[in-house]
Amino acid sequence: MKKFLTVLLALSVVFTYTVGTAFAAVPNPASTNAVDSENAFKEVVKEVKDSISYDGKGYNQKADEGAGYLSREAIEARIDELAKPYIQAIRNADNAWDSTWSTVATAADFKSETKLFDAADAAGIVEIFKLQYDIELKAANLAMAPDLSGYAAADKVKINAVIDTQVAAIENAKLTISNSTTVDDVKGAIDAFKAAVKAVQDEMKKYNTATTDAEKLAQAKNDAIFALNQAADAFTDAVETAYKNSVNATEVARLASLDKDVDKMAAMYEEKIEEFAAKENMSATDKINALGQIAELAKARFAIANFYTDLTVLSNADVLLAYADTVAAEKKAAIGPDGTKLYDNTDVDVKLAEAKKAVNDAAYAVIATGAAAPTKTTVTDVFATLEAKTFPLAAYKKKAIKTFTEGKYATVNPAATAWSGDRYDKVVDLQDKASDEILLAETTDAIDAIAKQAVKDIDAILTDAQIDALESKTETRINVLGYGTAFDKYFDAVVGTTGYSAQIKADAIDAAKQIFKDAVVATENTNITYAEIDKIIKDNYNTALAELTKAKTKAELVTQATAVDTLINALPPTITIADKDAVLAAQKAFEDYLDLPGTDKADISYGNKLKTAMATLINLESKAVKDQIKALPSTITVADAEKVEAAKAALDALEATYGDYDGKDKFGENTDFAYVLTVAPSNAGDVKDALKALETAKLKDAADKVKALGSNPTVKEVKAARDAYDALKLETKLLFNDELYADLLKAEKAVDNAVKSFKIVASSKLYKGNKIRVKWRIAEGDVDAIDGYKVYKSTKAQSGYKYMGKTKKLYMDNKKGLKKGKRMYYRVRAYKVIDGKTYYSDYSNKANRIYK
CATH class of the missing domain: 2.60.40.10 (Immunoglobulins)
Known part of the structure; x- marks a missing residue:
């Protein structure tokens, strides 16, 4: 499921110009194609941007250029907006491309012609200030959500009160702008945003004493744990001394389980220490006092006279904790009359945690103050507040699908995901497969199992960051073990030194190292040890050496480059769809050549011709698909299914052929010349709309057929209704009216009875x-x-x-x-x-x- 928007076709072009004057005017001689002209114009745009100065904070200080208000980001965004019509004109022109921007051929002309900072162009000035408005609003909104984790609870309340006030001020400023288009009002809003940010920052500075409180609290926590450990050690020594050589069954048993019992008791006190140290809405002083009280209690209770009484309290609590687990399991398994779950698992887990805390708190209270012991009622009272929910199976399915398709698993925007290439495709395929399985599932348990497995399977697919980390780890071992040096010597001794350039050798060694890296990545193990990497390197050493021997001499590369040039040069001057195979074959030969060690795009003499041929071919194919999409009816019905699906197939075929060029420079990197071509037709989105409309039409068609069944339908009518329903996508079936579906099943039951x-x-x-x-x-x-x-x-x-x-x-x-x-x-x-x-x-x- 590769998504593409543009194809980057770039070739090395030798430009003869002097710095500072290359594109200060319309090129002379004139550009021979749109690409050269567009790049020349972009140099003018760059000069315009470079002609504007900013202070250390990135704001323009010239009075007639928004002094103190307009930042580099806003100004350059406005310049780009003003440049768009000229770029589009260049791309739309059939010839004389330079003429489309001759009136803005210099930075000064550009400013004058587009009225950049021209006070007479009130609307234009407002637009640039609105760009700045958006920037400042975003910064203000971020400032209204500061990290207050280091502040005392009481101080947080005060800071949040100021934040609430300033959020209201920001909203008022936004309201003013929504009803105004004057520069002064926009400036006023920007001033309001900045004032709001400053007010919050000033308030935070007043209470920024977290470091001192944190240090005191950390010390008190350490002191409490130290006192606890001392009490536990002293108690252990006392019991071992008191019961040494004892034949009393109780005392012998206590000695046998002493370490386990002491650890259990100490764990209870440690949990209380952690709990109070992290409590919110409690001052640092109160926390410190509470920690001291816990430590004193531990000293007093770690005595033979008290310890075993307290241990009985904890043992009884363990029984109640196990009971809480049982109640939780019963709640999770509870099924309503319609066969769906009565309670949300997450809600049950929350109540389980609350019930266990209630039991532990009550047990601690028994030890600390002699309070009443916890009972089963302690548990059941908590679960009594668990709210039963209705889970229509369709809604439950939607919720389950979100667990592996949203958040960190979202794949709607390929560029924003953790995976790329084949791994991204694999994640999407897993999501699609699991979604389909969930939509077909008939019980909540089955849905939960599918969703859980989907998360597990997706988590097992290495992210780009994990792959980079594994390759870096492997590179470290390659260098430490001296394989780089070994490859260098092997190349000289076996491959040879005559006829090979330094670049050929370096590229060949990199390719050999990549053999190791690919083998390590193939383990899919992010926790792989150095020892395991070393073994993989050793096992793949001969394969890596063989990779070195694939290097070609400079003479062989010249021969291969000539063969590529021959293919390109054989292409006709005017490319048509009929030339597709020849163009793609030449392009593949070019790419295969660049994959060889020591090659460069500049080695190909006719690269520019190939670029033009590819651009023409893609334009032709894209236009054909565009025309096919354009021919779709404005109102889609079920009868149009074949046309819509054919358009989708054509768009998919376009992607399959040219999608690999998305965001990639197939002509090498660091090129002096880039050609950006939109592959997807401008109306590609219409296919998605048409598919959606078709699915809506199918949904209505299925509903109409079911409605028409009546009380005594024929077999043909029932079959037609079933076929219409089955033709719906699984996700659309979730939208199908439940009552209508029941009518369909009823009609099929009637057919079943007819058969029987x-x-x-x-x-x-x-x-x-x-x-x-x-x-x-x-x-x-x-x-x-x-x-x-x-x-x-x-x-x-x-x-x-x-x-x-x-x-x-x-x-x-x-x-x-x-x-x-x-x-x-x-x-x-x-x-x-x-x-x-x-x-x-x-x-x-x-x-x-x-x-x-």
Whole structure:
């Protein structure tokens, strides 16, 4: 599912010009193509941008150029907007491309002609200030969401109060602009945004004492844990001394489990220390005091007189914690009358955590203050607040699909995902497959299992960042183990030094190293160890050496470059669709050449001709697809399905052929000359709209067919309604009216009953020495209600019947398995396939015949 917008076709072009004057005016001689002209004009635009000065903060300081208000970002965005019409004019022209921008051939002309900063152009000035308005608004909105994690709770309240006030001020300023188009009002809004940011920042500075409080709190936490550990160690020593050589069963048992019991008790106190240290809405001083109290309690309770009483409290709490797990499992499994889940798993988990905390808090209170012990009611009271929810299966499916298609798994914008290339395609395929499986699932448990597996499968696909990390890790081992040096020596000794340039050698060594990197990445293991990488390198060493030997000499490269030039030069001067194979073959030969060590795009003399040929070919193909899309009717109906799908297929074919060029410079990088060509036709989006309209039409068609079934539909009508429904995409089926679908099932049930009530009377006839013909007639039923008949045979009247075949005729011949003097028994039944399920009538009577 590769998406593409443009093709970057770039070739090396030698430009003879002096710096500062190359594009200060319309080129002389004139440009011979649109691309050269466009690049010349872009140099003028660059000069315009470079002619404007900014202060250290990036704001223009000239009084007549928005001093103090307009930033480089806004000004350059405005310049780009003003340049667009000229660029478009260049691209639209058939010749004399330079004439389209001759009036703005210098920076000064550009400013004058476009009225950049011209006070007389009030509307233009407002536009540039509005660009700045958007920039400042975005910055202000970000400033209204500061990180307050280091501030005390009380201080957060004060800061948030200021934020609320300033957010209101920002909204008021936005409201002013929505009703105004004057520069002064835009400036006023910008000033309001900046004032709001400053107010929040000033308020934050007042309470920025987090460092001191944090240090005090961290010290108190460390002191509490230290005191706890000392108490635990002292208690352990005391028990070991007191119960040493004891024969008392209780004391022996306590010694045996001492370490485990002490760890369990210490864990309870550590959890309380962590809990109070992280509490919100509690001052640092109160937290410090609470930590000290926990430490003192631990010292007092880590004594033989108290410890084992407290341990019993924790053991009882463990029973309640297990009970909470049981209740949670029951809630998650609870199913409503419609077969869907009563509770959301996430909600259940929240209540489970709350119930366990309630039990632990109550147990701690018993130890700390002698409060009442927790009971099952402690758990059930929490779960009693769990709100039952309705989960229509369709809504549940949508929610499940979002877990692996949104957030970090979103793939709508390929450029914004963590994957690229084949891995991106693989993620999308997994999402599509899992989505389809979920849409077909019939229970919430099945849906949950599919979604969980989808997340697992997608997480197992390496991201671009993970691949980069693995390759970097491998490069480190290659260098540490000296393989780079070994390749260098091997190249000189085996491949040779004569006829090979330094670049050929360097590229060949890089290719050999890539063998190692690809092998490491193929493990799909982000936690791979250096030892494992070293083994992979060792196992692939011979393959890497073989890669070195593929390097060609300079003379061989010249021969191959000449062959590529020959292919390109053989292309006709005027490219048509009929030349597609030849153009693509030349392009592939060019790309294959660039994949060889030591090659460069400049080696190909006719590269410019190939670029033009490719551009022409893509334009022709794109136009053909554009015309096909344009021919689609404005109002799409079910009858237009073939046309819409053909347009989609044509667009997909265009992508399949040229999609690999999306955002890539197939003519090498760092080129002095770039050719940007839009591959997708400008109306490509219309195909998506048409497909959507077609699906809507199909949905209506299916609904209409079901509505028309009535109380006594024919088999043909039911089948037509089912076919219309089955033709819908799975996601569209989620939108189908539940009541209508129930009507369809009801009608199919009626057809099922019609099949089951079908009555068949069978008979047989002997064709001596040849065959037995089984034939039948319909005694009762509608022949349109069935798809055909299935025939079974046996040598016994009451058992052993084997399937003989199916037919739509009213007879079937048996020629195999016949023995003279042996009686054969036959029976027949009608069948009907509905929505993938086969329905059968009753068996006919048993027809029999002795074969002679």
